[in-house]
Amino acid sequence: MPKSVQGFQDQHPKIWEAFAELGKRCHETGPLDEKTRRLVKLGMAIAFRHEGAVHSATRNALKSGATLEELHHVAILAITTVGWPAAFAAMTWMNDGPGLPKSGQGTSSR
Numbered sequence: 485m486p487k488s489v490q491g492f493q494d495q496h497p498k499i500w501e502a503f504a505e506l507g508k509r510c511h512e513t514g515p516l517d518e519k520t521r522r523l524v525k526l527g528m529a530i531a532f533r534h535e536g537a538v539h540s541a542t543r544n545a546l547k548s549g550a551t552l553e554e555l556h557h558v559a560i561l562a563i564t565t566v567g568w569p570a571a572f573a574a575m576t577w578m579n580d581g582p583g584l585p586k587s588g589q590g591t592s593s594r
Contacts, residue, residue: 486536519548523558530562530574538574539581552578552585 485493493500511521522545529537545555555578562571579586 519545519550522548523550523554526555526558527562530559530570531566533566533570533573535573535577536581538577539584542578542581542584546584 511518516524522541526538526541526545529541542555546552556575559571559574559578562574578584
């Protein structure tokens with residue numbers, strides 16, 4: 485967890501708990517399985533160009549069983565929706581956050 489987020493959590497535990505509960509309930513509502521939900525969240529993070537959210541969504545998707553190839557497919561799908569720059573930035577961010585696989589590890593070139 486980024487230091488800034490940890491600091492907020494420490495300073496405002498009730499707000500953080502409410503936020504965490506909202507996230508939990510949003511994930512529990514509906515028919516999507518865990519991996520699919522995590523891939524959708526990654527797509528949203530890419531679309532909004534939120535680097536930290538891409539890092540987090542990538543870690544969470546990997547934990548849910550997604551492969552690097554699936555993650556990169558999400559970024560490729562973003563090309564026609566949000567454009568090349570956002571998609572390529574996301575591909576870079578997927579490999580440069582703490583605890584994430586480094587560039588070239590497990591990627592596919594088709």
